[in-house]
Amino acid sequence: MPVSRRQVLAGSAVSAAALASGFPAPAIAQNEPIKIGYLPALTGPSSSTGVGINRGTQLAVELVNKEGGIKGRKIELISRDTQSDPTKAVNAVAELTQRAKASMIWGPLNSGEALAATPLIARDKVPMLHPCWVDSLIDVKKYPMSFRIAPTNTQVGKGANHYVVNVLKLKKVAVISDTTGYGTDSVNTYVPMLKAMGAEVVYTNHIDAANPDLKPELLRMQSAGAQAIMPWSVNAGFLSRICNTRGAMNWDVPIVGQTTLGSGQTKALLEKPEYWNKVYSNNFRNCCYIGGKLPPRAAEFVERLKKDKVEFGDTLLWWVALGWDGAMMMAETFKNAGTKNDDIVAYMNKVKGWPGIYGTVTWTPEQHNGFPDQEVVMCEVNSLKDGAFNIAPGYSS
Amino acid sequence: MPTSAPRSRTREPLLEVSGLSAGYGKIGVLNGIDFTVGAGEVVALLGPNGAGKSTLLKAISGLLPRTGRITFAGQDMSKADPGDTVRAGLVHVVEGHRVFTQLSVIDNVMLAGYGLPRDRRTTQVEEALAFFPDIAAKRHDRAVTLSGGQQQMLAVAQGLVRRPRLLMLDEPSAGLSPVLVDRVLAAVARLRAGGTAVLLVEQLIEKALAASDRVYALARGSIVLEASTDEEDLPNRLERAYFGQDAHAPLAS
């Protein structure tokens, strides 16, 4: 079999690289898949977000591979279900970074697991991209290879606070949460922010989410003179009970808070549909109907989803979009920077205004939080259509 | 002491037990018991404490697992559970007047007729209570309010509801005053008169013998004596049976 000069050259280049790295790599190395270690929580408590994100991620990887992969190399998503359990995440990190030699880690998708996984991934020097909101997960000194493709909790709270104080112009606010980490931390962070904006926080509490009767809580808020309730929780049962109790009390006060307020779970638990009126949850400008229409990128994405017959009516557009964005961001990074960790970080440090469907991402060497403040908005929760919501009243379009 | 030769019996055997062994877990108590009770016969089962008398009754009624052969009224009862034996008319009144103290007297007796058709149950319950006017008068009181003797009568009344063909009474006199003992044993006599066979385990030997036709003595898990109650020299033979074959001294002066 005749061998062309070009093939010989290519082959020798590979062996040189292999020698340099001290590893006798087989000649087919260039066709080996690029491995992404993927840490979704697909089962266990708080897995519905993971299921939504997973759909977008799987779709994007499929598409990239169908179109020929990255320079001929397929992307292989090595998925380890963390089951919403941090110990599973720690084991999985060791497996993905050391064993599978993943080029990048996507996830964990839940903060609880991300808190445990991030220092370990950083120790193993593997670049990491995740969508968790906990602020402390991004720290360019401690975790120089870790990037966030979503807003921080501070940004999320800032968005809600901004809406209450500056858009609705309400000054007396009740801030409550459930007893989970997310909830307690949110309250403790947002209350000072509200005060700094000139609002008066008339009531705060951490409430056991299993408590069947929230009327005492709401009565206390009412008597404290609250003009808006800001509940921070990812527990649909808890949030729906707040809406139900407010409705039963005939208390006409807006509820402004976290995205779960607008979830189908919360809706299903409402006693009356109208109890969802005047409830505003966090959302993201790029995935909201503004004047009845989605922004162009999201509209195009929805068309694609419909064409590919991807179900998303039972989940949320922004979850699927986020999953898609994460995978696409990594694909683009591999395309431009290859799979060496330093190259990847160097490339990502310079991403500027990357037009994701979910958000417009910008990173710098000093700032690995990539989501812009102004894209965190509030939406009307009772306006859900095709997985997306109307932007809340009062925003300028 | 060898048991006396089997006597010719005038009555057909109602209960026949052969090679019966039983115990509690590892503790073997009975080793190969053979004996019979004839229809309408009152048989006393005597023996020192720990000889296995209660164990024998439990093994017959199915309260304890056992090996060996038990035939009752022609039916094989070797594998029967207490429900089976009770339905066949072989009823065991356990020791210690264990009635249900939280239930009324009438409910206690009714329970003994569990599974009988309602009208039969009512009739037979009244029959049984008729044996003991004392407790029939207290039929709506809770059993906890009864005295020990009354509780024992209630337990016997429970045993009568099924119109048993053989009633096994385990120490009906235990803890009772002499007057009450006589009342209970009088019931045995009435049963005999009515044709019901009784297997009577008793500590009060004299009274037991007076009430019985025949006697078996049990020691260390074996039958050591069988005799008719009208035999002479019975006390001495019993004593030797109780204290082993090589009794040291004459018992009574």
Place this chain on the structure above:
Amino acid sequence: MLQSIVSYGLAVGAVYALIGITYNVMFSASRVFSFTAGMLGMLGGVLGALFINKLGMNAVLAFLLVLAAGAVLGVITEILTVRPVLKSIEQHLYVLSTLAFALMIQQVVAIYWGTEAQPFPVLVPIDPNSALSIIDQKIWLPVLACIVTIVGLELLYRRTLIGRAFLAIAEDSYAARALGLPETQLRIASYAIAGMIGVLAGFTGAQMLLAYFGNQAILNFYGFVPVALGGMGSNRGAVVGGLALGLFQQAANFLVGGIFASVAVFAVFIVVLLLRPEGLAGAAAARRV
């Protein structure tokens, strides 16, 4: 506010009391405390929501099916986890076997039903303007279920022969067996009844507690507190204890709020157990030697 404490306290308390009765009915028949009590409560909600919301049955049919399922689970509990260990010398094996069975069922629910709380339908269609709707049905349903259960059990125990047979076995199973009572069948029947009471608690309480797999652990613990308070085997004690617990919990929720309510309940539980292990109304321990 007081009205809120009382109404929700009674409603939650009724659910706890029913779970306590579930423990007791199984205990009376077998001297076994079964971890399946909370599981039954959880399944009452989950199965109800499954039948009505997912399979579109009407509420009455769904209710009957849930009761049947409870009875079947009770029977399975008896056959699979209780009977094999009853005769064992090792007294505590039932703790493990019932725990294992309850965990297995819970995990099946977690996988097929999901780990999120799901809504439970409104059961009784009531015109919101009618007098009946003054009190929410999620309040009065469990209370009604508790009343029906306690009255039903009382009638069963006091008016029927089979009920007296249950009492007899609870008091002295040996004597009951000697009388020829079918102990095994009666025990199975007790477990079936306990199964129905357990799912009844879950079914009627689910508009409040939702169809949620995590209710198992909550009901296991909070349903056992009334048993510890009221004395084991005592249904009246369980009702009093359950209602007291519900009211205490709601009052604590209201007055101190947050997690301290559950810490307080736990503290009371421990203190009562240490000071009066036989329950506030129970009898002293039996002879040991």
Place this chain on the structure above:
Amino acid sequence: MTDATSPISTAKAPAGWLGRLEGSWSWIALGLVGLLLPLLDDSYFGVIAQRAYIYWILSAGLNLVVGYAGQIAIGWVAMLTLGAYTTAALAAGRVGGVEWHPYLALIAGGAMGAVFGVIVGLPALRLRTFYFAMTTLGFATIVTQVALAWKDVTGGGVGTPGPVFLWPFEPGWGFYYFCFLLAALATWITANIGSSRYGRALVAIRDAEVAAEASGIAKPKLLILVFLLAGGLGGIAGGLFSSLQSYITPDAFTFEMSVLFFIGILIGGRGSILGPALGTIILTVLPEFAAPLVQWSTFLYAALLLVIVLVIPGGIADLLDYKNRRPLEQHREIVPRPELLSRVLGAKGEPSAIRLANIALHFGGVRAIDGLDLEIRSGEVHGLIGPNGSGKTTTLNVISGYYRPKTGSLKLDGADLPFDKPHARAGYRIARTFQTPRLVGAASVLANVMIGGTVRGDGTFVESMLSLPRHHNDEKQLKVAALKALATVGLESLADVRADRLQHSELRFMEIARALMLRPAFMLLDEPAAGLSAEEIRRLGALIKAISREGTGVLLVEHHADLIFDICDRVTVLNLGKTLAAGTPAEIRSHREVVSAYLGA
């Protein structure tokens, strides 16, 4: 202690009863794998192994609580939580603003676990199993809730970073060896306890609580020590866990994890160290290699638990126990050798006597004893007979301290014997046997007998834990004494056999051997002849008589009249809780009322 001519010293000294479990080869193999694993340089294996070591450190302690003492502590994960938060919070300077050195913080975590181990364990001293299980479960919930609420210290739900240990146990293989060493230490300590008199006492509390008390084992004190140790190990495991996790949040400490520890122990087998260690390793490692089944893991653990409870209650340890599956000789004879008694009982003491005066006791409305006088003198066999329910066993239970009589006095040589403290009787050298033999079925005959001598040891719990000289001395002496006692009753050839394989009559003699371990001044025998053959009763009688002739006072409750009249020096006849007659056997045999009560003549 032993002289060359002694027939005992020629008996092959059996391995400790734990010998059946402590397959040293298995431990060596496990240790080698652990030591050499870093050569693979696969940090995934490393993490899994560290997790297994950490879980085992907790489980090793929990094993003493669950596997040995038989306490159903389902919620022991709380100790892991406490240790983890204490270590992490102190190391991070969340308490008092001082950042503790990680190693000091780890020690503090262990101390915290130990303290709360005892606090959670306290209810076990009083409560029935299910109640205790519920309590530990409730405590686990509360700890998690406090961790959520106490944000300043625990970081609340957001959590707090775990400590990073410094040289020589820095993250990576350094930390790996740290976990390995501590796991080895935990194994060694708990194995030492397990094979000591304390371990045997725990198992006795589990399987034969009254016999343990009669042997002088104080349950509260012993359990507190064990809870202290198990809590401490749990706390240390927690501190290591927080470092392995790098960051801890309350959701890391799930009930599933608690169930995992618990099931690991039961899979392994109770009363074993190796079995639970293997069980813990399997349950830690298995989910990693059965990824598709991961979401079913809790289901599978639970199913496994059910199978173990129903089918193989002995766990892995029993499956590995080949030795005890060898058939025993079918027709065995018990030939006691009373001539050895003097060596077992030691020198005769001063004559002494137990006196009961006017003792009365009621159960509910029933008079169990009604004004009883009785005297048991050293060197005599005192028979106690009477019909069922006449109060014989009750009398025995009053003497051994289980019941407090309503009136009357109980004196030993003129001094009051305390009531309600059955375990204190061993100190007075009052030993007893039971109507139904109380034994630890899974332990060897030798171990069962050694339980009887628990109070004779000098070494403390800590000395046993660390296998110090006094512990070895105790063990050696106890073993020699137990072998002597077994030779005396004629069971030395069965010393190594699991006690539950013995015949009933052999168990009766084993109980006597156990009682002899106290070198009793008084011995209370409750129907020792029940279930024995005539020949065995004769040998038993000779043995009892010989015991009394060595100076021990014997109280013999018995139904076998021939035995009573054969060997008793004096006899008391009870009826309805009262003395019907008392005197020499000859007097009793001719006593009118006795004859009538017994024979109706």
